[in-house]
Amino acid sequence: MSIIVQKFGGTSVGSPSHIKRMASRVMEEKNRGNAVVVVVSAMGDTTDTLAKLASEITSQPKQREMDMLLSTGEQVTIALLAMALQERGAESISFTGGQAGIHTDSVHGNAKIKTIDGEPILRELDAGKIVVVAGFQGITEEGYISTLGRGGSDTTAAALAAQLEAERCDIYTDVDGVYTSDPRYIKKAAKISSLTYDDMLNLAAGGAGVLHPRSVKHAKKYGIPMVVRSSLTKERGTFINHSSQRSDRYPVxxxxxxxxxxxxxxxxxxxxxxxxxxxxxxxxxxxxxxxxxxxxxxxxxxxxxxxxxxxxxxxxxxxxxxxxxxxxxxxxxxxxxxxxxxxxxxxxxxxxxxxxxxxxxxxxxxxxxxxxxxxxxxxxxxxxxxxxxxxxxxxxxxxxxxxxxxx
Amino acid sequence: MSIIVQKFGGTSVGSPSHIKRMASRVMEEKNRGNAVVVVVSAMGDTTDTLAKLASEITSQPKQREMDMLLSTGEQVTIALLAMALQERGAESISFTGGQAGIHTDSVHGNAKIKTIDGEPILRELDAGKIVVVAGFQGITEEGYISTLGRGGSDTTAAALAAQLEAERCDIYTDVDGVYTSDPRYIKKAAKISSLTYDDMLNLAAGGAGVLHPRSVKHAKKYGIPMVVRSSLTKERGTFINHSSQRSDRYPVxxxxxxxxxxxxxxxxxxxxxxxxxxxxxxxxxxxxxxxxxxxxxxxxxxxxxxxxxxxxxxxxxxxxxxxxxxxxxxxxxxxxxxxxxxxxxxxxxxxxxxxxxxxxxxxxxxxxxxxxxxxxxxxxxxxxxxxxxxxxxxxxxxxxxxxxxxx
Missing domain, CATH: 3.30.2130.10 (VC0802-like)
Structure with missing residues (x-):
C-alpha cells in the first residue's frame, strides 16, 4: 500500500461546499488503493479574521498567544473535512499538528519542524482511515501550540511525506502548476511540466509563492516526488523530482x-x-x-x-x-x-x-x-x-x- | 497566596471589547494579591456558527470531530484574554483543556472529567502568571480533544478549583445570582443571597441553568465556596457553601x-x-x-x-x-x-x-x-x-x- 500525501489550500478550503468537493478529490486517491494523508489550511479568510480579533485587543500580541489563536483556523478545517469524508462513507480521523506528532522548535509564529513521530498517523492508516492533518502547526517541547509561519502547510505536507516515506506529495492549490513567473501579473508566463528539486528550490528561494523552500527541502532530502496541481481542474500539474525533462540548453x-x-x-x-x-x-x-x-x-x-x-x-x-x-x-x-x-x-x-x-x-x-x-x-x-x-x-x-x- | 478560580461565560465573552472588560475584572482579583485562574467559554455565538458549518457538511457528524470543531471556540477566547491581560501589563498564559491537565473519559460531546494534573497550572501561578483555561474541554486517554457537554465551563472551573484547593470559585454570568426561579420568565423570582451545596445541587439537578450539577458536586466534594455573580455589575451575587444563612422554616x-x-x-x-x-x-x-x-x-x-x-x-x-x-x-x-x-x-x-x-x-x-x-x-x-x-x-x-x- 502506497502512501500519498495531499495538501489543499487556497480556495479549495474556502467553504463547506468547497470542502465537500475536496473530499471527492481525496476519495479518488483512496479508491485507487492508496493510503491517504490530507494536510489542510484554514478556510478562506479565517486567519485574517482571527488576526483582526487580536488587533482589537492589542497591537503587540505575544506570538505564543497568536499561535494559540491562529491554529484554530486549521483545526476547524480538519474537523469539517473528516466529517465530509465520513459522510461519503470513508473512515477518517482528524489530527491537530501536535496529535500528528509534529514537534517544532519554540520560535512561535515561525517555528521549524524538529522531529515527526509518524506512529499516530501510521496506526490510523493501517486501520484503513484517511488521516486529515492540520497544516501550518505543531507542538513545542513545552507542549505549546506553534505555527510554522509562511508556507507552513506545504512544509507540513512535505515533512509528513518524508517521514511516512510517501510515494508522492500532491500540493493542490489555486494554480494548475509552477509557472515561469506569477501568471497573475506576468501574462506570458508558461506552465513548467517538470522540474528538479534544485530548480524548484531556486524558484522558491527567490519567492515563487507556490511552494515554500522548506517544503521542497524536505521532499528533496527524502526523495519524495511532489506534484503542484489545481484543486479545480484535472490538469497534470508540475512534477518535481531529482531529474527533469527540461532541456538544459538555456539555464534560466x-x-x-x-x-x-x-x-x-x-x-x-x-x-x-x-x-x-x-x-x-x-x-x-x-x-x-x-x-x-x-x-x-x-x-x-x-x-x-x-x-x-x-x-x-x-x-x-x-x-x-x-x-x-x-x-x-x-x-x-x-x-x-x-x-x-x-x-x-x-x-x-x-x-x-x-x-x-x-x-x-x-x-x-x-x-x-x-x-x-x-x-x-x-x-x-x-x-x-x-x-x-x-x-x-x-x-x-x-x-x-x-x-x-x-x- | 490564595488561589481564586474565576469563570466567565455568556455575554462577558461576547466580543473583544467585552474581553477587555473581563480582563479588568481579572486584574482586580490579581491586584488583591491572589493567584488567579480564569476559565472561559466561547465568544458569543461562536459555538452555533461552528455547529452550522458542520451541519452544511453532514447531518450526523461524529462526536469526536464535533469536539475537534467546537473546542476551537474556547481556544480563541483564551488566546484573546491572555493577550488582553498582557496588554494591561500582567503576565498571563493560555491553556487548552488538555494543556491544563484536564483528563476526561472518551464520551465525546458529553465527557466527564476523570483526573486533573494540577502541575502545569500551579507552575505558572508560582511564576506569577494569570492562567487562562479553555472551559468545556479536556483530553481523552488517546490524546483526543473532548468536550464536557452542557454546563461544561462551570464544571471545568469547579473541578480546577477543587484540584488546586482554591479559596473560592467565582462564576461570572449574565445574571447577578441564583434566583428562586428563572427571572426571565417568572417576574416575581427573587435573588437568593446564600445557599448550601445541597440546595444548589437540588436546584441544578432540577434544571436551574445557572450552574450545572456536576460543577456543584465538584465544589461540594472539596468544600470550595462558589459565588454566582454578574460580570456586568458589582452586586454581591449568591454565595454557596456548606451552610446557608437561609431560614429553614419553609422547605421550598x-x-x-x-x-x-x-x-x-x-x-x-x-x-x-x-x-x-x-x-x-x-x-x-x-x-x-x-x-x-x-x-x-x-x-x-x-x-x-x-x-x-x-x-x-x-x-x-x-x-x-x-x-x-x-x-x-x-x-x-x-x-x-x-x-x-x-x-x-x-x-x-x-x-x-x-x-x-x-x-x-x-x-x-x-x-x-x-x-x-x-x-x-x-x-x-x-x-x-x-x-x-x-x-x-x-x-x-x-x-x-x-x-x-x-x-
Whole structure:
C-alpha cells in the first residue's frame, strides 16, 4: 500500500461546499488503493479574521498567544473535512499538528519542524482511515501550540511525506502548476511540466509563492516526488523530482519577485562586511531571512528584510553588533532571475543589468546566490522589471495560454 | 497566596471589547494579591456558527470531530484574554483543556472529567502568571480533544478549583445570582443571597441553568465556596457553601423548569419496573440522563429524556432490553418544586398537584427524588405551571425587584 500525501489550500478550503468537493478529490486517491494523508489550511479568510480579533485587543500580541489563536483556523478545517469524508462513507480521523506528532522548535509564529513521530498517523492508516492533518502547526517541547509561519502547510505536507516515506506529495492549490513567473501579473508566463528539486528550490528561494523552500527541502532530502496541481481542474500539474525533462540548453527557468521589502543600512559597522555571516546567524535565531547588497562601501553594510521583520531585526542587530547609526529604506522589492548553475553563466548578470538600465529602473544587485541573479528594485517597478526580464530571457509563451475549463 | 478560580461565560465573552472588560475584572482579583485562574467559554455565538458549518457538511457528524470543531471556540477566547491581560501589563498564559491537565473519559460531546494534573497550572501561578483555561474541554486517554457537554465551563472551573484547593470559585454570568426561579420568565423570582451545596445541587439537578450539577458536586466534594455573580455589575451575587444563612422554616427554595423533553413508554417490558436501575445505567454509559414517571401500570415503564437524546436512547434500550413496542410523546417539559429534605414534607406533593389541577394543567408526577417534587407538563404550560407554583409556595418577592444599574 502506497502512501500519498495531499495538501489543499487556497480556495479549495474556502467553504463547506468547497470542502465537500475536496473530499471527492481525496476519495479518488483512496479508491485507487492508496493510503491517504490530507494536510489542510484554514478556510478562506479565517486567519485574517482571527488576526483582526487580536488587533482589537492589542497591537503587540505575544506570538505564543497568536499561535494559540491562529491554529484554530486549521483545526476547524480538519474537523469539517473528516466529517465530509465520513459522510461519503470513508473512515477518517482528524489530527491537530501536535496529535500528528509534529514537534517544532519554540520560535512561535515561525517555528521549524524538529522531529515527526509518524506512529499516530501510521496506526490510523493501517486501520484503513484517511488521516486529515492540520497544516501550518505543531507542538513545542513545552507542549505549546506553534505555527510554522509562511508556507507552513506545504512544509507540513512535505515533512509528513518524508517521514511516512510517501510515494508522492500532491500540493493542490489555486494554480494548475509552477509557472515561469506569477501568471497573475506576468501574462506570458508558461506552465513548467517538470522540474528538479534544485530548480524548484531556486524558484522558491527567490519567492515563487507556490511552494515554500522548506517544503521542497524536505521532499528533496527524502526523495519524495511532489506534484503542484489545481484543486479545480484535472490538469497534470508540475512534477518535481531529482531529474527533469527540461532541456538544459538555456539555464534560466523563471523570474520571481517579492514585494514588501525594506533595506537596513548599517554605517560605521565594526568588522565591516566580514560580520555578514554573524548577522545572518543572529537573525536566523528568530527565523528572519535576510539578503545582503553587493558592492557596498567599506564599513557599511546593507541588508534586505521583510517589512514585518524590520523592527525585530533592528533590535537584534543593536544587541549583537556595534554601529553608530543606521538608515532604512522601505517600498523595495526583490526581482530574481532563477536558473540552474546560473553562476557558471556570468553573462546572465550583465544581461539583466542591461535590461533594467534600458528602462531606467533603479536597482541594486544582491550578493551572489548559486541559483539566481537577484536585484532590489522600487516596489512600484517590480512587475515591470519582472516582465522585461521574462521576455529578455526567452521565457514568454509564443501564443496566449489556453484558458483552462473549470470543472 | 490564595488561589481564586474565576469563570466567565455568556455575554462577558461576547466580543473583544467585552474581553477587555473581563480582563479588568481579572486584574482586580490579581491586584488583591491572589493567584488567579480564569476559565472561559466561547465568544458569543461562536459555538452555533461552528455547529452550522458542520451541519452544511453532514447531518450526523461524529462526536469526536464535533469536539475537534467546537473546542476551537474556547481556544480563541483564551488566546484573546491572555493577550488582553498582557496588554494591561500582567503576565498571563493560555491553556487548552488538555494543556491544563484536564483528563476526561472518551464520551465525546458529553465527557466527564476523570483526573486533573494540577502541575502545569500551579507552575505558572508560582511564576506569577494569570492562567487562562479553555472551559468545556479536556483530553481523552488517546490524546483526543473532548468536550464536557452542557454546563461544561462551570464544571471545568469547579473541578480546577477543587484540584488546586482554591479559596473560592467565582462564576461570572449574565445574571447577578441564583434566583428562586428563572427571572426571565417568572417576574416575581427573587435573588437568593446564600445557599448550601445541597440546595444548589437540588436546584441544578432540577434544571436551574445557572450552574450545572456536576460543577456543584465538584465544589461540594472539596468544600470550595462558589459565588454566582454578574460580570456586568458589582452586586454581591449568591454565595454557596456548606451552610446557608437561609431560614429553614419553609422547605421550598425554588421552582425550576426544563423544556424540550420527550417521554418514551415501553410496553410489555420484561422485568417491568424492576429494570429501572438497569435502564438508567445503560443510558448513563452514553451520559444520557433520564427520569421515570411514577404510578405507571404493571409491565409498562415511561421515561423522560431530552429531545436530542431520544434516538440514541431508543437504540440503547432496544439493544439491552426486551419490549414488544414503545411509544414516544414529545413537547413535554419538567417543572420541579425544589427544597431541602422535601420528602420529609409530604404535603408538598399534594399542594403542587392541587395547584396544577386547579388550572387544568395536565401533569404526570416523576418518581421521588430527595430534593424535589417534579412533574412532566406540556411544554406550552411550562411557564404558567412554574409561575403558579412559585406563588403557591410563597416565593414571590413582595414588590418588584429593583432594577440593577449596569455599570
Amino acid at each position: 527557468i523563471g523570474i520571481v519577485f517579492q514585494g514588501e521589502r525594506t533595506s537596513i543600512t548599517l554605517s560605521g559597522l565594526e568588522g565591516g562586511s566580514k560580520v555578514q555571516s554573524a548577522i545572518r546567524a543572529a537573525l536566523e535565531t528568530r527565523n528572519i531571512e535576510c539578503d545582503f547588497f553587493k558592492n557596498h562601501p567599506e564599513s557599511e553594510l546593507t541588508l534586505l528584510v521583510q517589512h514585518n521583520d524590520v523592527k525585530e531585526s533592528v533590535e537584534l542587530l543593536s544587541e549583537g553588533f556595534k554601529f553608530p547609526r543606521f538608515t532604512t529604506q522601505g517600498n523595495l522589492a526583490k526581482v530574481a532571475v532563477i536558473g540552474s548553475n546560473i553562476r557558471t553563466h556570468p553573462v546572465i548578470q550583465g544581461k539583466a543589468a542591461k535590461v533594467l538600465n534600458a528602462e531606467h529602473i533603479e536597482f541594486k544587485l544582491i550578493e551572489d546566490l548559486p541559483g539566481s541573479v537577484t536585484a532590489a528594485v522600487p516596489q512600484h517597478d517590480m512587475h515591470l522589471a519582472a516582465g522585461l526580464l521574462h521576455t529578455a530571457f526567452g521565457l514568454d509563451v509564443p501564443e496566449m495560454r489556453k484558458v483552462v475549463a473549470v470543472q | 427554595i425554588g421552582i425550576v423548569f426544563q423544556g424540550e423533553r420527550t417521554s418514551i413508554t415501553l410496553s410489555g417490558l420484561e422485568g417491568g419496573s424492576k429494570v429501572q436501575s438497569a435502564i438508567r445505567a445503560a443510558l448513563e454509559t452514553r451520559n444520557i440522563e433520564c427520569d421515570f414517571f411514577k404510578n405507571h401500570p404493571e409491565s409498562e415503564l415511561t421515561l423522560l429524556v431530552q429531545h436530542n437524546d431520544v434516538k440514541e436512547s431508543v437504540e440503547l434500550l432496544s439493544e439491552g432490553f426486551k419490549f414488544p413496542r414503545f411509544t414516544t410523546q414529545g413537547n413535554l417539559a419538567k417543572v420541579a418544586v425544589i427544597g431541602s429534605n422535601i420528602r420529609t414534607h409530604p404535603v408538598i406533593q399534594g399542594k403542587a398537584a392541587k395547584v396544577l389541577n386547579a388550572e387544568h394543567i395536565e401533569f404526570k408526577l416523576i418518581e421521588d427524588l430527595p430534593g424535589s417534587v417534579t412533574a412532566a407538563v406540556p411544554q406550552h404550560d411550562m411557564h404558567l405551571a412554574a409561575g403558579l407554583l412559585h406563588t403557591a409556595f410563597g416565593l414571590d418577592v413582595p414588590e418588584m425587584r429593583k432594577v440593577v444599574a449596569v455599570q
